Amino acid sequence: MTKPDTARPLLDIRGLKKNFGAVEILKGVDLSLRPKDVVSIIGSSGSGKTTLLRCVNLLEEFQGGDIILDGETIGYKTVGGKRVRLRDADLSRQRAMTGMVFQSFNLFPHLTAAGNVMLGLRKVKKLGKDEAFAIAEKWLSRVGLGARLDHYPSQLSGGQQQRVAIARALAMNPKLVLLDEVTSALDPELVQEVLTTIKGIVDDGATLLIVTHEMRFAREVSSRIVFMEQGRIAEEGTPEEIFGEGRSQRLNEFLKSSRH
């Protein structure tokens, strides 16, 4: 028995197509996430996995297909049979429904850790200063940085910066969290603290779409794994199906080459 509200997908990507000029990056991707799903996308670089994530966060335009987030078609509307990109204000509202964490952190260098988390709360959610600060404090404590509220990004380690970025995304209370290779730019000894933080978020029941090269991590936290190749989803399954016996030759080769 499935309840109707959990059966409806939170994110429904249908036939997504994206090209840069003549180069096709995504050649028709279908992917569906229900609430509390944790889906990891794996695949070699250039397979389109980061582009897929950026399309969902509306950082990229796409030329075909639909992305439906919580029942709302995002990014485009149809006017008189023609597909048009939404205005900046609409895109901003829809972007706020998802939280994105980037490979290169992208913290605002002129703001403190608390200031980074508060900016969206103040300007997008229009919260008062005290309320925004309280939420920032809560989330920074949640990622283990309660003692670093007043630190500027330049005064924090890479792992700490990435945890501030995670707090910044989650404080906005997004319906869906997008993680784009969040440990790839970190020194090896800093990777674990960020992965531990993400596991905590998974345990809290967030819905996540993750692009990662950390196979062991993907296997541990994911409810489903998606293997992308050349702009298409080549295989999709539970971690057991993807990492267990009986996988395809191509996936086998990829997993072998990605083992460090």
Next chain:
Amino acid sequence: MDAFLAQLWIARWPLFDGFLMTLGISVGAIVFGTILGCIVGIQLVFAPLWLRFPFRIYVDLMRGTPLLVLILAAFYVPAVLGLSLSAAQAGTLALGLFAGAHIGELVRGSLQAIPPGQIEAGRSIGLTFPQILANVLLPQALRTSLPPWINTGVELIKGSSLLSMIGVGELLLKTQEVIGRNFMTIQFYVFAGILYLVVNIALDMLGKSMERRLGARL
């Protein structure tokens, strides 16, 4: 020396007026030029191509024209068009337009030096583009623009002496008038030079201390 001090005492009010005029015009021009420069810099980076073009022409025109020519143009052209500007107003306008072009280029460079990830991070938390500009891009761009902005301020204060050519009673013109009465040429030019130097050094020190306070954050 006693004779110079006696003459200086006699000339103290005209010189003080000139000094104030120099400061007033410089401050007016840098405020005007900074506001204009921010607008120009933003347009040069983010406006659609057709709109960027007129701003580009303005910047290149201002930067390629001698300041004295700009001042003379600001003095004579409005009169031909039937606008009546005082010499001080025309001079402030010329200096402000000149500063606007230079500051526009500074802001453009600083904005372009900001990694694109900053805009994406702003977008991803749901900020609109104007909000990103006001809260993410400009605070960073203005910080990196600060040292060259101070230089532009120094250039303006020095450049304001050219307004003596159109009869604005600023420090240099007042000094020349005083010299016309007492013929102490060297003494009073040196005195005026020292006043310019003091103001510019003060401005420089102000800039350095602002840089230090902001420096830790970037």
